[in-house]
Every structure is written in structure tokens, then in C-alpha cells.
Amino acid sequence: MKLPRLARLTLLPLLLASVLLLTACHRDEPMPWQLTDITGHMPDLSFKLTDDTGKTVTAADYRGKVVLLYFGYTHCPDVCPLTLAHLHVVMQQLGKLADDTRILFVSVDPTRDTPDVLHGYVNAFDPHAVGLTGSAGDIEALSKRYRSAFTREPDKGDGSYDVSHSSGIYVFDRDGKARLLATPSDTQDKLIHDLHLLLSTGDQSLGNRP
Amino acid sequence: MLSLIPAGLLFASALLSSGAHATQAEHIRASHAWIRLLPGTLPAGGYVTLRNDSDQPASLIGASSTAYGDVMLHQSMGQQTGMSRMMTIDHLDVPAHGQVALAPAGYHLMLEKATHPLQVGDTTKVTLHFADGSSLDTDFLARPANTVDAD
Numbered sequence: 001m002k003l004p005r006l007a008r009l010t011l012l013p014l015l016l017a018s019v020l021l022l023t024a025c026h027r028d029e030p031m032p033w034q035l036t037d038i039t040g041h042m043p044d045l046s047f048k049l050t051d052d053t054g055k056t057v058t059a060a061d062y063r064g065k066v067v068l069l070y071f072g073y074t075h076c077p078d079v080c081p082l083t084l085a086h087l088h089v090v091m092q093q094l095g096k097l098a099d100d101t102r103i104l105f106v107s108v109d110p111t112r113d114t115p116d117v118l119h120g121y122v123n124a125f126d127p128h129a130v131g132l133t134g135s136a137g138d139i140e141a142l143s144k145r146y147r148s149a150f151t152r153e154p155d156k157g158d159g160s161y162d163v164s165h166s167s168g169i170y171v172f173d174r175d176g177k178a179r180l181l182a183t184p185s186d187t188q189d190k191l192i193h194d195l196h197l198l199l200s201t202g203d204q205s206l207g208n209r210p
Numbered sequence: 211m212l213s214l215i216p217a218g219l220l221f222a223s224a225l226l227s228s229g230a231h232a233t234q235a236e237h238i239r240a241s242h243a244w245i246r247l248l249p250g251t252l253p254a255g256g257y258v259t260l261r262n263d264s265d266q267p268a269s270l271i272g273a274s275s276t277a278y279g280d281v282m283l284h285q286s287m288g289q290q291t292g293m294s295r296m297m298t299i300d301h302l303d304v305p306a307h308g309q310v311a312l313a314p315a316g317y318h319l320m321l322e323k324a325t326h327p328l329q330v331g332d333t334t335k336v337t338l339h340f341a342d343g344s345s346l347d348t349d350f351l352a353r354p355a356n357t358v359d360a361d
Contacts, residue, residue, distance in 0.1 A: 167289060
């Protein structure tokens with residue numbers, strides 16, 4: 001189809017301009033993240049596990065919420081409780097915004113971490129925390145998905161044992177896209193700052209929506 | 211006859227020096243002692259700051275408590291590498307005229323097999339054992355699971 005000359009003259013630049021505008025919107029002037037940006041580097045949140053009320057849940061159940069994913073276990077007396085305690089402070093600082101956030105505590109020790117044990121545990125830290133357990137295979141699959149690792153250490157002679165595990169917190173946006181990684185050396189302030197950005201941008205996946 | 215004098219001197223100096231050095235525990239001041247209570251029968255974490263006013267270093271080799279069947283000295287490691295693990299350590303030195311802190315994400319006591327349920331606010335006596343056989347009783351305050359600061 002051949003357009004009238006005038007139309008072609010105005011349409012092409014218009015098209016070009018709008019494409020450029022759209023590109024500018026979607027390719028960030030980088031978002032001012034303070035945590036490590038993992039956008040595009042990790043797969044979307046996906047799992048099928050059992051929550052601390054005994055219900056089968058999948059990642060879809062958490063769409064619409066900003067998710068903080070952490071691998072740990074309840075027999076960990078030091079690092080896991082400290083991490084959850086810090087996340088509790090973060091939730092408190094977020095105030096009302098925390099309603100749209102969930103802390104998913106995924107057990108790397110499903111043998112001992114039954115839904116009941118997890119229920120008491122997460123409730124001791126924060127109302128936005130959910131305990132997740134499942135079969136060894138399902139836990140390992142989720143762990144591998146985020147290149148996280150865990151190792152059950154040898155029994156200490158009385159049946160008790162420790163579990164070494166990754167200490168990072170994976171942050172997903174409301175669409176379940178992996179966005180940020182918080183390490184133990186990152187301060188609470190960085191997490192609060194970045195969560196504000198994720199929570200105030202509604203449900204979008206990438207880029208800066210005006 | 212003459213050999214008695216050096217022997218006597220030796221004996222006297224031995225008496226004097228043992229009195230002057232006292233035990234490792236006697237030179238230790240413990241502060242900020244608290245326990246992070248977790249629900250049910252889960253192991254608890256114990257923390258304390260130890261200050262040594264002696265000219266000699268002291269060495270903490272363990273702890274015990276009538277409130278727990280098992281108390282171990284641990285160190286959390288790997289925070290910078292991204293892999294969290296715990297190691298049992300057999301001693302923790304408190305430098306001469308210095309201090310060491312058992313604090314979250316580092317050295318801590320792992321207290322297991324509680325003999326009776328503890329409540330937040332309870333104080334529990336924990337006995338700290340030192341390398342010379344001396345020990346120090348310290349009251350640890352039970353705090354909620356989501357405690358962040360020791361103060």
C-alpha cells in the first residue's frame with residue numbers, strides 16, 4: 001500500500017519518535033537499586049510446596065505480593081533467627097506497605113521442619129512470614145533454581161545435625177520476577193529502600209512506568 | 211642446709227605468684243548476656259561479652275547450664291561468601307586486657323535440650339568454663355526470637 005507522500009513524511013518520524021520514547025521508558029535510566037540487581041538473571045518464582053498451615057501452595061498464590069525468599073531451618077540458633085529478626089524490622093519500617101509483602105522461609109531441613117514446627121517458628125518473628133516445607137526433591141528443586149545450595153552436615157552423635165545453607169535473600173516483584181539479591185552484609189536500610197521502589201510501582205515487570 | 215634456702219624461696223615465690231594470678235575466671239567480667247528463645251524445643255542461641263582484666267589471656271572452653279542438657283560453643287561463618295555454616299569450636303580466647311563478644315552471626319552458644327520451658331524475661335544461670343579449670347556463673351536474660359539488639 002502506498003501512502004500519500006505527506007502521510008509518509010509525518011508518519012515515519014512519529015513512529016520513530018514513539019519507538020524511541022518507549023525504548024527510553026523500558027531501558028532504565030538505571031533504577032537506583034541499592035541491593036544487587038539480578039533482574040533477568042534468575043528464573044521467575046515457581047514452586048509447589050506445603051505452607052505452615054499444611055496447605056499446598058504454589059508461586060501463583062503469592063503473585064501480587066513482593067516476595068522475599070530465604071532458605072533456612074528452624075534448628076539454626078544464630079543466623080536464620082537473626083535474618084528473620086532483621087526482616088521483621090524491615091516489615092515494621094514499611095508500615096502499611098508490608099501488607100503487600102511476604103517473607104517465604106523455605107526449609108532446607110524438611111525432615112525436622114514440619115508445617116507445625118514452621119508455624120510456631122515464623123509466627124515468633126513476623127506476621128508476614130510464611131514457612132514452606134515439602135519433599136526433599138521439591139526443596140532441592142527450588143534451591144537449585146536459584147543456584148542456592150544446602151548441605152546436611154554429619155550427625156553430631158545424638159541425632160542432631162546442622163545444615164549449611166546459602167545466606168542470601170531473593171527478592172521478587174509482584175509478577176514473580178526475580179529482581180534483587182540481599183546478602184547478610186547488606187543493611188536493613190538498603191532493603192527498605194528497594195522494597196519501597198518495588199512496592200510503590202504497582203504490578204509491573206521491568207522498567208520505569210511514569 | 212644451704213639447699214633449703216633456694217627451696218624455701220621457690221616455695222614462697224610459688225605461693226605469691228599463685229595468689230597474684232588467681233584463676234582465669236576471676237579476671238573475667240561478663241556483660242550483655244542473653245538468650246534468643248525459639249519456640250518449642252528448638253535450640254536457643256546464647257550471647258555474652260567477656261572482658262579480661264588480666265595480664266594473661268583467658269580461654270573459654272565451654273559452658274553448661276542446669277536449664278539445658280547440652281551447651282556447645284559455636285561460630286557462625288561464611289557471611290561474606292554467601293554460604294552459612296556453623297562450626298563447633300573447642301576454645302575461644304579472651305585477650306589480656308581485652309574482650310571478645312559472642313554476638314549474632316559470630317561466636318555463640320548453642321543451647322539444646324531445655325530441661326524446662328523458658329519464658330521471655332526469665333534469667334538463666336549459665337556456667338562458663340575456662341581452660342585452667344575455673345568457671346564463672348553468669349545470668350543470661352531470655353529474649354524474644356525476633357530480638358535484633360542485645361541492649
